[in-house]
Amino acid sequence: MNSRKYWIVMACAMLTTLACSTSKGPEPGAGGARPRFVFISNSNSPFWDAVRVGLDNAAKEFNVEVELMRNDGSTGGQIRRLEQVGAQREVKGVMVSVVEPSASGIIDQMKSLRAKGVHVIAVDSDGPMESREAYIGTNNLEAGRNLGKAAAQLLPQGGKVIAFVGIRSAQNAQERVNGFKEGAGAKIQVIDVMEDSSDVNKARRNVAAALQNHRDVKMLVGIWSYNAPAIVDEVKAAGKRSKLKLVTFDAEPNTLLALKDGMLDVTAVQNPYRMAYLGVKVLKAMVDGDQPGVTSVVGENGIKDTGVRLVVPDDSKTVTSEFLVRFSDFKKDLDAKGLTSS
Amino acid sequence: MSSPNILGGQRAWRSFLGTQEFGLTLANLIAWGIILALDPQHNFASLDSARLLLREGVLLGILAIGAAIVIIAGGIDLSVGSVIAFTGVVCALLLRAFGGESLAAHQALPFWILLTSILLTLVTGLLVGAFHTLLVVKLDLPPFIATLGTLAGLRSLAKVLSNDAKIPANNDAFRALYTIWWVPTLILVFVLLATALLMRRTKVGRHLYALGGNEEAARLSGLSVGQLKLIAYSTAALLSTVVGILYAARQGQGDAESAVGYELSAIAAAVVGGCNLRGGIGTVGGTVLGVTFLTIVVNGIANVIKVDSTQWEGLVMGIVLILAVAVNRFRKEKD
Numbered sequence: 001m002n003s004r005k006y007w008i009v010m011a012c013a014m015l016t017t018l019a020c021s022t023s024k025g026p027e028p029g030a031g032g033a034r035p036r037f038v039f040i041s042n043s044n045s046p047f048w049d050a051v052r053v054g055l056d057n058a059a060k061e062f063n064v065e066v067e068l069m070r071n072d073g074s075t076g077g078q079i080r081r082l083e084q085v086g087a088q089r090e091v092k093g094v095m096v097s098v099v100e101p102s103a104s105g106i107i108d109q110m111k112s113l114r115a116k117g118v119h120v121i122a123v124d125s126d127g128p129m130e131s132r133e134a135y136i137g138t139n140n141l142e143a144g145r146n147l148g149k150a151a152a153q154l155l156p157q158g159g160k161v162i163a164f165v166g167i168r169s170a171q172n173a174q175e176r177v178n179g180f181k182e183g184a185g186a187k188i189q190v191i192d193v194m195e196d197s198s199d200v201n202k203a204r205r206n207v208a209a210a211l212q213n214h215r216d217v218k219m220l221v222g223i224w225s226y227n228a229p230a231i232v233d234e235v236k237a238a239g240k241r242s243k244l245k246l247v248t249f250d251a252e253p254n255t256l257l258a259l260k261d262g263m264l265d266v267t268a269v270q271n272p273y274r275m276a277y278l279g280v281k282v283l284k285a286m287v288d289g290d291q292p293g294v295t296s297v298v299g300e301n302g303i304k305d306t307g308v309r310l311v312v313p314d315d316s317k318t319v320t321s322e323f324l325v326r327f328s329d330f331k332k333d334l335d336a337k338g339l340t341s342s
Numbered sequence: 343m344s345s346p347n348i349l350g351g352q353r354a355w356r357s358f359l360g361t362q363e364f365g366l367t368l369a370n371l372i373a374w375g376i377i378l379a380l381d382p383q384h385n386f387a388s389l390d391s392a393r394l395l396l397r398e399g400v401l402l403g404i405l406a407i408g409a410a411i412v413i414i415a416g417g418i419d420l421s422v423g424s425v426i427a428f429t430g431v432v433c434a435l436l437l438r439a440f441g442g443e444s445l446a447a448h449q450a451l452p453f454w455i456l457l458t459s460i461l462l463t464l465v466t467g468l469l470v471g472a473f474h475t476l477l478v479v480k481l482d483l484p485p486f487i488a489t490l491g492t493l494a495g496l497r498s499l500a501k502v503l504s505n506d507a508k509i510p511a512n513n514d515a516f517r518a519l520y521t522i523w524w525v526p527t528l529i530l531v532f533v534l535l536a537t538a539l540l541m542r543r544t545k546v547g548r549h550l551y552a553l554g555g556n557e558e559a560a561r562l563s564g565l566s567v568g569q570l571k572l573i574a575y576s577t578a579a580l581l582s583t584v585v586g587i588l589y590a591a592r593q594g595q596g597d598a599e600s601a602v603g604y605e606l607s608a609i610a611a612a613v614v615g616g617c618n619l620r621g622g623i624g625t626v627g628g629t630v631l632g633v634t635f636l637t638i639v640v641n642g643i644a645n646v647i648k649v650d651s652t653q654w655e656g657l658v659m660g661i662v663l664i665l666a667v668a669v670n671r672f673r674k675e676k677d
Contacts, residue, residue: 036648069652075508075593076600080398081652084644087394090383104512104594108521116390169508195506197599 035287036065037093037280040081042125043073043166043198046252046341047225047272051124053339054276062284073166073198075103082109086116093283095276096132097124101171107131119286123279124272125172133286134294134302136278138270140172143308144179147247147268150310150319151184151219154245154265158187159218162210164227166198176223176249188219200226207234222248222267225341229254232263251311251330251342259327262313269330269342271306278304362616366631373635377642385645393523399637400526401585401592403630405604406611407537408581410629413612414541415574416554416621417478417485422582422608424496425470426601429586431500433463434509434596437516451513460587467583470496471576478575479568493605500598509596520591529588530630533581538626550574554621610659611636614666636662 039055041048052068059066069085071077078099085091086109094113098106110120110131122132151161163180165173177193184190194210196202207230210217220235222228228248232255235241241263248255248267258264278297282304285293298304309325316326325333334342378386385391405422412419436459441451470492477488511517519525541547553560553570561567585604590596609619615632617624636659643658644651 065648067648067651072602074599074602075595075597076589079592083394083397084641087388087391087641088383088385088645089388089390090385100508100595102508102510102595104517105592108594168506 034063034065035092035284036067036088036090037095037283038067038069038085038088038091039095039123039276039279040069040078040085040097041071042078042097042099042170043224044070045200045224045226047250050272050339050342051276053337054273055280058277058280062280064280064284066280071099073099075099075106079103079105079109082106082113086113086118091118092287093119093121095121095123095279095283096127097137098122098127098131098171099125100167100169101125101127101131102169119283121279121282123275124270125170127171134282134298134304136275136282136298136304137306138172138275138308139305140175141179141182142305143249143268143270144176144181145183146179146308146310146321146323147176147221147249147266148180148183148185148188150266150268150321151180151188151221151245151247153319154247155188155218158185158189160214160216161188161190161219161221162214162217163190163193163221163223164196164203164206164210164231165193165223166196166203166227168193168195173223180221190221191217193223196227198224200230203227203230204234207231208238211235211238211240217244219245219247222246225250225252225255228252228258228264228267232258236263251334253340256327256331256334256341259311259313260331262315264313265316266310266312266319269309269311269325271308272342273337273339274306278306362628363625363631366615366628366635370631370634370638373638373642377638377645381642381645383645386642391641391645395634395637395641396523396527397520398641399633400530401588402604402607402611402637403530403633404533404581404585404588405608406615406629406633407533407626408578409605409608410612410615410617410624410626411537411541411550412485412574412578413609413617413619414554414621414624415550415570416557417571417574418489418609418619419474419575419578419582420486420489420605421470421474421492421496422578423601423604424493424500425467425579425582426586426589426604427598428470428496428500429463429467429583430590430593430600431504431509431596431598432466433459433587433590434511435503436462437511437513438509441513445510445513448512451515453515456513456516463587464580464583467579467586468576470583471579472572474575474579475568475572479571497598500596504596504598506598510594511590511596512594517591517594520588526588529584533584534626534630537577541626546570546573551622554623556622607636610663613670614662616670618670619667632666 048070055066055068069081085094107128114120120132121134124137126135163177181190194206196206203226220231222231229252231246235244246264251267251269255267282294282297310321310323311325311327311330312319314326314328378384409419438445440455440459444451474488477483478485549565549570589600611633612629614635615629639658639662640655643654647654
């Protein structure tokens with residue numbers, strides 16, 4: 001085989017791969033006229049499955065195309081995806097869950113998209129105001145406060161607490177941790193916030209290390225969604241459930257199982273489905289020049305808080321809150337939307 | 343009757359048509375054309391897309407040239423991604439150390455601070471290359487193991503130095519190293535010319551091929567194997583450091599978690615470009631064409647597959663890589 005034949009074979013293989021894979025995309029002829037939006041996540045976890053359902057349902061309802069690009073948790077990965085999107089002329093709107101608001105590379109790309117006329121909104125994790133037109137997501141500070149109040153009820157005598165998170169400097173992580181501290185009060189001391197760089201295996205190692213090195217710790221706090229299953233598994237393996245209070249954010253499938261079995265005391269659940277749905281709705285209104293439609297969702301200040309619920313096991317009696325939901329009721333709500341996580 | 347000059351020219355042209363470089367150039371054009379045709383919006387025809395390909399290709403290109411030189415010399419460097427993260431953090435720390443409050447306040451930094459920080463970072467990269475050579479030559483460790491050690495170790499050291507935090511390098515002049523599109527392009531052109539000259543026109547280059555082809559024979563021929571390995575590993579580490587600096591400029595921060603898995607992309611590009619992992623075979627030009635091919639294919643996936651494109655990147659890259667290695671092997675056996 002000479003080199004020309006070699007490259008022809010390679011080109012054919014690539015063509016076949018691309019041709020096969022396009023079968024998963026939109027139907028021929030259906031994509032041309034519809035606006036195309038892209039959602040760039042900050043990391044990859046089951047949390048984004050609920051976002052996916054919200055995007056798909058909204059895409060059908062508002063007659064748009066939406067792609068979910070799952071980032072690998074890195075700043076560089078998000079910059080690359082933003083650059084890629086910037087080179088796709090058909091993309092009219094972008095939703096970004098910002099990995100790090102302090103990373104100027106990300107913010108520059110968001111500004112660059114806006115300068116090209118692409119509508120950019122932050123969803124789930126906010127960026128600086130100049131980088132986006134609106135923010136839709138949880139008021140993470142408030143969510144942290146509510147979880148902190150629940151923590152104070154679970155540990156009325158106070159004690160040492162360790163928190164676990166993917167990236168400490170992420171806006172939502174900072175706000176959740178700070179809110180938790182505020183809500184929990186002075187008796188509860190957060191002695192460490194352990195970072196795992198969105199590496200689930202490291203998240204587990206962090207929990208194991210914390211259990212070994214801080215035998216007097218009274219509570220573990222999972223800040224990002226995958227931290228909850230990591231905490232539950234390691235605590236179960238160490239046989240320390242009875243000595244520890246476990247509070248987390250979000251509801252991955254394994255977190256729901258843990259709640260059902262009483263392996264978690266409380267989890268603060270956002271509404272990723274609603275974030276994604278409203279994100280598409282707002283972008284569609286922006287593309288259509290429908291300012292009242294935009295304002296109806298994000299108000300004059302361009303911010304929409306999608307709220308938080310505190311989910312507890314069915315037999316929980318310690319935690320009281322206006323946002324409290326029992327596991328069975330929460331599960332029914334998820335099933336009704338076809339979701340397996342939130 | 344044809345003149346000797348014309349006949350010579352025809353022979354040279356026919357000879358070029360049979361080279362790997364010609365095949366790669368053709369493959370690049372075919373891949374670009376296929377993606378352009380399959381994309382309903384024809385994004386590959388836009389200036390934005392050209393800039394994207396250039397930016398993506400430049401970083402990978404500089405890396406892959408370093409990887410190719412080590413592979414040609416019969417070694418392998420698995421530490422590339424960690425060197426990028428480590429040197430990016432070192433550069434950001436140096437900028438912070440020299441720039442102090444000016445950097446924090448996002449003010450302009452004196453030129454000497456930028457130059458000193460960059461030069462010291464490059465020296466750090468050279469030391470990493472020298473360390474690799476020490477492990478491979480003096481301790482007689484297999485290159486795979488030596489660089490696997492630094493793959494893990496340097497990233498960890500970057501975390502220690504940065505205390506697991508992102509180190510801001512948010513200075514406009516520094517960031518211009520990446521944000522002004524022609525600056526990294528110029529760096530790649532310089533690296534390409536310098537390394538192509540080294541490998542094709544110098545005694546050192548020929549000796550590196552000889553070393554990769556048969557290390558024992560090279561040693562018996564009186565070549566200084568240790569010095570040649572020092573050149574190969576130091577060049578690779580230096581070029582990874584250049585990318586580390588550009589990467590810090592791209593992100594506006596030194597990040598110990600950045601560039602995970604880049605070593606595989608660099609090696610893949612070198613292999614697609616014709617380098618043989620057993621050493622002694624490959625060219626700098628071919629490697630750069632391998633880089634452009636991978637860059638076109640990987641970035642083109644998002645243009646063709648409009649939904650969930652990221653899921654397909656690894657599969658397409660894997661197919662291209664396996665085909666490249668398989669066909670190279672087939673060609674070698676036939677030759």
